[in-house]
Amino acid sequence: MDLLKNEIKLMFKSKLIMLLILVSCVAVTIGINSLNMSNDFDLFYIRRSSSTIAFGAVKFGASISALLFGLFTVLALDKDKRKRSKEIIGSNIDYHKLMIIRILAIVFYEVIATIIGMMAVIAIQKFVFSIPVNIFYYLFNYWIIFFPSLLFSTLIVSGLYLLTDSLDISFITLGVLFVKSLTSNNYLFTWVQTNLDIISDFAGIQPVGKTIIYNRLLWIFISVLIFGVGLLFKRRYEFHLKESFFINVKSRALIILVVIAVLGSGFTYIKEPYTMELIRNMENDIDENISLTGLRPEIVFDNEKGEIYGRVLYDFINKGSDSIKFHTNEGLSIDYIKVNGEEIEYNRTKGEVEVFIPNMKEIEIMISYGGKVKTDKNGVGRGMPGYISKDSIYLLENSNWIFRPLVKEGDSINISGYYSAPEYLTVVVPGRLIGTEIEGQLKKWIFEYNSHTADIGAFAGRYEKHEISFEDMNIEFYYSPRHKEYVQNMKIEEYIKDMMKYYIENIGDYYSDIYPLKIAEVALYKRGGHSSENVITISENMLNRDKNMYSLIEDENTQYRGMDIDVFMSDLSLIAHEIAHQWWGTGVKVVEDSPWSSEGLAQYFSYKYIQSEFGDMESSLFLSRWESRVRELNNYYYLNNSEMLDKINEKYRKSLEMEKLQSELYYLMPIKLLKGEEVLGEKEFLKGIEKVYKNYLYKDLTYEEFLKEMNLSEEAMEFE
Amino acid sequence: MEIKIQNLSKKYKNVKALNNINLAFNTPAMIGLVGPNGAGKSTLMKILVGQLKATEGEVLIDGVSLNKREKYLKERLGYLPQDFGLYEELRVEEYLDYMASLKRIKENKKDEIKRVLVMTNLEEKRKLKIKTLSGGQKQRVGIAQAMLNNPELIIVDEPTVGLDPEERIKFRNLFSEDSIDKIVILSTHIIEDVESICNLIIVINKGKILFVGEPSELVRKAIDHVGVVEIIGADKEKFLEREVKGEFKITSTVITPTGTKYRVVSKSLPLSFEKVVPSLEDAYIYCMLEEE
DSSP: OHHHHHHHHHHHHHSHHHHHHHHHHHHHHHHTTHHHHSSOTTTTTBOOOHHHHHHHHHHHHHHHHHHHHHHHHHHHHHHHHHHTOHHHHHTTSOHHHHHHHHHHHHHHHHHHHHHHHHHHHHHIIIIISOOOOOHHHHHHIIIIIIHHHHHHHHHHHHHHHHHHOOHHHHHHHHHHHHHHHHHOSSGGGOTTTOSOSOOBTTTBSHHHHHHHHHHHHHHHHHHHHHHHHHHHHOOOTTOOHHHHHHHHTTOHHHHHHHHHHHHHHHHHHHTOOSEEOOOOOOGGGOEEEEEEEEEEEEEEEETTTTEEEEEEEEEEEESSOSEEEEEOOTTEEEEEEEETTEEOOEEEETTEEEEEOOSOSEEEEEEEEEEOOOEETTOTTTBOSEEEOSSOEEEOGGGTSSOEEOEEEEEEEEEEEEEEEETTSEEEOSSEEEEEEEETTEEEEEEEEEESOOOOOEEEESOEEEEEEETTEEEEEEEOGGGHHHHHHTTHHHHHHHHHHHHHHHTOSOSOSSSOEEEEEEOTTBOSEEEETTEEEEEGGGGOBOGGGHHHHHOGGGOSOSHHHHHHHHHHHHHHHHHHTTTBTTTBEEOOBTTBSHHHHHHHHHHHHHHHHHOHHHHHHHHHHHHHHHHHHHTOHHHHOHHHHTTSOHHHHHHHHHHHHHIIIIIIHHHHHHHHHHHHOHHHHHHHHHHHHHHHTTSEEOHHHHHHHHTOOTGGGOOO | OEEEEEEEEEEETTEEEEEEEEEEEESSEEEEEEOOTTSSHHHHHHHHTTSSOOSEEEEEETTEEGGGOHHHHHHTEEEEOSSOOOOTTSBHHHHHHHHHHHTTOOTTHHHHHHHHHHHTTOGGGTTSBGGGSOHHHHHHHHHHHHHTTOOSEEEEESTTTTOOHHHHHHHHHHHHHHGGGSEEEEEOSOHHHHHHHOSEEEEEETTEEEEEEOHHHHHHHTTTSEEEEEEOTTHHHHHHHHHHTTSOEEEEEEEOSSSEEEEEEOSSOOTTSEEOOOOHHHHHHHHHHHHO
């Protein structure tokens, strides 16, 4: 303890540590505004709260401070070598013991930096922004994210230094790990600042909190392992690596530490319980001999445990197949599978289950399953297709939370069943709510839906439900009461009405009188919006921006001025896009054949809406963004030289192909449609679209059919 | 304290830096370790302070192997290597305070620091940052840290390098007075230092001990092997050629009005040379000659 005090005192005298603590505090303070510093429309002007302030401060602060503390650590460990004082110091004390004491002294200052940084940001939140402080977010962010980042940095660089005996190599290696952390999509690798962009105000930290803690657990093992390996190879008695190892390896405690760290990190990595590799493309695996005609989910949500359990009944028409494959979620385990009432054996492989069926026309399969839904490995915090937390449920169809059969979808699929969730939650069900029943602490939400797809999701939260009446229809709008003020001040409901009006006037009536349009706010852990069946989800950023945005609505003269209007336009455009999918996607099933898809039509109509509501100046911004993105992608060397694509790394190739596909669907296609509009004239074009919608409602629409209906040729819509 | 060095050898790849060394010292002892560069002095000292491991043999500290007694040794050791650095950003007093804590000095830490400051004549400099001190003053700070906690064993490598003559004498005396209740091992090139204060001299060359004993004994061995001769005019070149052939070693050259007067050490002193009483330096050279 005396030696530790001595080292703390020595470091204090060097003043460098004080500078480092100061820089850390400045970094976390700057980080308060990090959302507005990012080049990210989703995050600009998000309303400040304890969650956003504490997380932003910590994320930015950790990126700077982890690197600086790492540098400081390696300088402190290398100090005696540089100053030629190692022999004198080593004659008084076991030098490696002193190194460990020095590392502990650095950790002490990391604790101090964490406390001071936290106090500084709390003070700014309370006294500068006058925002009430929720201490939980501060404690979580500073002690689970910020402090461990500094600690890992110190342990990793110490281990590397002991291993390499070189300041340069150890710091450069730390730098490589640092960059990997900043750029990785896999949450397990992001040891510095997590891969989240924000802590959701809507859902809180629960949906992602466990992944943050798990990441910390993994990196405790990894950093201890690197440190332990460093200790195993630390140079002794001026020996080289090998001789030193044979001396160090005699320490039983060290061997136990390294073995625990190896097993711990390996086990933690391999047995990671929250994510899986999502299978995105299922078109190639579709069995055309079988079609789905009915789907009856009976699902119970256990939000406390974050689990689901229940059973789903599928009805199929079989024209000669002997098995049906389903895409599954790896987190869900199957209790049993029954085919036509008989329990059967099945083959379960990673992400898939194959069920053998008799040679009969009508097949009924019941799958009973339960567990924790795993999310996309590379989407934690940004593109999570599914999670269940105490206060919310967000389950998109592509999470395979309902096992998706790889079969043709029938013209009409009868969907009926229920979701049972804690009573305090409001569940947004697909189709039409038939009724609710209370069963103890649970509320059963019974629904039915007749659809041409079986893509159903489940969304729930502590929602406030608002009915937007428009002409003879009701739109159900679900959002957090915390964001009510913004919704009202920014007249979001009015804009939704305007969008509906524009689409009805220019495309045709909403596709159903029975199934109301439902719009639900969801957490920013899945960015943007989503539309499936009659349910639209929009991420909270569209309903939770800063109060300064109100001036856009309140003061007419301040319109069309800068970033805030761009952000608002972007939000409205996204809502308009998702609503447009009710016509293109739900109403008319657009058969995707890149660049043709429902996305292009939804983009086109959101553009048209913005143009009609706010004028050419605002809408042209979207067009120029699309054009520049398409041009940018056209200049990619590998995309222009497809024969070279095979020569590059598969991961990079896939990401390029994905970028290309997205660019074609979301940017190129709407440009083509605008070209078509230019050729035919706006009035004629919209009239043609109206006709297409009318003729293809509830039907499939291919690109060729569209062109034919519109009297357009592919050449006429070519974008140079 | 008792130090026994038994059959100690140290190999670096194919080079034997120390070859089967056997030595023993008891408190009190003031030992001068002398030898040319690369003789193995530093290797021996590094092994003694626990910074190097011997390839063969062992060092016993109070009867127990040093391998098992590193902590015991470090608690009783004051060490100053030849090439050392200090924490220059600290003040003298702060540095000694830091070192005192490393040596686990808890009680009377301030008094102990004051004691070594006085001993090393650094009292007035105690508030100065080490980086502002001269080379000699830094050397004194190094000696001061070695003296902290009144160690039972002091090992110093060229401690008087960089000191002015007056300071050198002072430090010689300091080590000498201090050796009443301890073992002081002084490695040096300056034979004069050894002559003045050491009661035991160890001559080492090419990893082997050539002599261990009192300085007077070493001197005695050189009697009849040291002489002076005056060379006049053209004979000088021939004389110098004889040295090259290894007939003797010139230890001093003095120009006189009639020629050049040489002091030489030889295994077999030519009869024409006038025998003189050997100095310790002569005796050291004789010891080296004998080995050749």
